[in-house]
Amino acid sequence: MEIVPTTNPTKKQEVGLDELLLRKAELRQQIQQQKHVISTSSQRLLSPASISSYVVGSFQKSMNLVDGLLIGYKMVRSIRRLIRKFM
Numbered sequence: 001m002e003i004v005p006t007t008n009p010t011k012k013q014e015v016g017l018d019e020l021l022l023r024k025a026e027l028r029q030q031i032q033q034q035k036h037v038i039s040t041s042s043q044r045l046l047s048p049a050s051i052s053s054y055v056v057g058s059f060q061k062s063m064n065l066v067d068g069l070l071i072g073y074k075m076v077r078s079i080r081r082l083i084r085k086f087m
Contacts, residue, residue, distance in 0.1 A: 044050065
């Protein structure tokens with residue numbers, strides 16, 4: 001729900017007590033829904049499965065980096081050998 005300013009501020013809209021109570025109930029309902037969304041999101045983020053997958057993923061990334069460096073080193077070494085052989 002969006003609050004839109006009125007163009008004519010001289011007219012005041014009368015709001016009854018029942019309307020205020022209904023609006024308050026709607027807002028409480030929205031707050032409860034947001035609390036539920038926040039709690040489920042935090043449980044999902046802090047679950048052991050997500051933490052372990054993060055650890056395994058970071059370990060796998062570091063191993064890929066090491067593997068790439070070793071392959072690069074071996075390629076440079078083999079190219080140097082080929083250059084020395086032909087010269």
